[in-house]
Amino acid sequence: MPFSRIAVRAGKPAPYRKALMRGVHLALREVFKVPEDDLFMIVTEHEADNFAFGRHYLGIERSDDLVMIQIAVSNTRGQDQKTALFAQIAENLARDPGVRREDVFINLVDVARENWSFGNGVAQYAT
Template identity: 60%
Template sequence: MPLCHISLRAGKSEAYRQAIFDGLYRALRDTFDVPEDDQFMTITEHEGANFRYGASYLGIARSDDLVVIQITANNTRTLEQKKALFRRIAELLGETPGIRPEDVFVSLVEVKKENWSLGHGLAQYA
């Protein structure tokens, strides 16, 4: 049950944003065994003055097309699955909508399964 927050600079088309949703969901299905229809994602667009990043942090040449993806997920995946997820996201977003791998920034936040309520005020995974 990943929850994904995607941030990018304003001005991209709806098709571009939908391609990010689609690629991210496919990467999660491919590497994290996310069930069909388990899609909880938001995109937030920011004006340039409200979107700051290290343009060369760790020797990675980022551009204004940077996409920041924060994924909150259960702490049940292996290191290999996490690495596969990061690779697959960069690969799929490179294919469409054409984001350079240098501009794909992913942060994974892991939580215990009992820290979710997916509706009705219930802890479905507890």
């Protein structure tokens, strides 16, 4: 049950933001084999004063179109699968909505299964 946060500079149109979500979700489905309806995402927009990053960190030239993605997932995937996910997300976002690979920054957070609410009785109290 991945939970994804996508942060961009303010001013991107809705179709652009939706394409970001589609690209990330498609990569999660293809690489991590998550079910189609396993979709939990947030896109946030930030004014320039609230969106800071190293433009040249590690020799990568980033632009104002940087997309910061943080994905929390169960800690069940190996490094090869994580690397494949990073590559697939970058490829998907390059295709649509046209994000440069240098402008895709991904942070994957491994979370122990017991730290997710599913299976811990939360849903039964939601009604």
